[in-house]
Amino acid sequence: xxxxxxxxxxxxxxxxxxxxxxxxxxxxxxxxxxxxxxxxxxxxxxxxxxxxxxxxxxxxxxxxxxxxxxxxxxxxxxxxxxxxxxxxxxxxxxxxxxxxxxxxxxxxxxxxxxxxxxxxxxxxxxxxxxxxxxxxxxxxxxxxxxxxxxxxxxxxxxxxxxxxxxxxxxxxxxxxxxxxxxxxxxxxxxxxxxxxxxxxxxxxxxxxxxxxxx
Numbered sequence: 001x002x003x004x005x006x007x008x009x010x011x012x013x014x015x016x017x018x019x020x021x022x023x024x025x026x027x028x029x030x031x032x033x034x035x036x037x038x039x040x041x042x043x044x045x046x047x048x049x050x051x052x053x054x055x056x057x058x059x060x061x062x063x064x065x066x067x068x069x070x071x072x073x074x075x076x077x078x079x080x081x082x083x084x085x086x087x088x089x090x091x092x093x094x095x096x097x098x099x100x101x102x103x104x105x106x107x108x109x110x111x112x113x114x115x116x117x118x119x120x121x122x123x124x125x126x127x128x129x130x131x132x133x134x135x136x137x138x139x140x141x142x143x144x145x146x147x148x149x150x151x152x153x154x155x156x157x158x159x160x161x162x163x164x165x166x167x168x169x170x171x172x173x174x175x176x177x178x179x180x181x182x183x184x185x186x187x188x189x190x191x192x193x194x195x196x197x198x199x200x201x202x203x204x205x206x207x208x209x210x211x212x213x214x
Contacts, residue, residue: 027081035085039088042075042088046071046096067096072135079140080140083180119131137187141191147159148168169189198213
């Protein structure tokens with residue numbers, strides 16, 4: 001928005017101020033280029049939680065329950081809206097791996113297995129821990145599915161008006177200077193396309209050569 005428009009809207013709404021930074025419902029309101037710092041609160045929350053567990057004598061089974069039931073759920077809300085930086089995901093993986101293998105006399109114990117191996121299914125030799133980057137993509141993919149299947153939601157109407165007024169979200173492209181949430185959603189589009197199928201119905205909105213239809 002132009003500065004004049006911002007000032008006019010703020011004055012009409014009772015001398016409100018333009019938000020430069022801050023949080024709303026626990027999420028950052030403004031996403032800048034320095035995303036590692038913006039989403040750093042997730043890493044700090046992990047560190048605080050895991051450090052409170054580290055002083056307790058916990059069996060491997062209890063550690064598994066804590067990591068799966070609590071730590072994986074902590075960033076779920078943020079990952080449903082934004083793509084987290086790869087560096088941040090790796091740092092969180094490292095925190096969980098260090099907690100799993102533990103420490104002795106203030107030194108980390110040897111990691112006898114890579115964390116990537118531990119995120120595989122149990123029937124493949126892993127422990128079924130969530131792989132954060134893949135989990136992030138899955139949650140964002142669910143949001144695209146909501147845009148497709150629930151077009152009357154307020155979120156769907158806003159996104160359609162701004163980013164794809166005359167086409168499907170599956171066929172639109174990232175243009176101009178979109179918000180980070182839209183860039184995050186578009187980053188999972190290929191995965192959604194591979195699994196989505198379109199019902200023909202009356203056929204008016206189906207491209208016979210372009211769409212994957214039933």
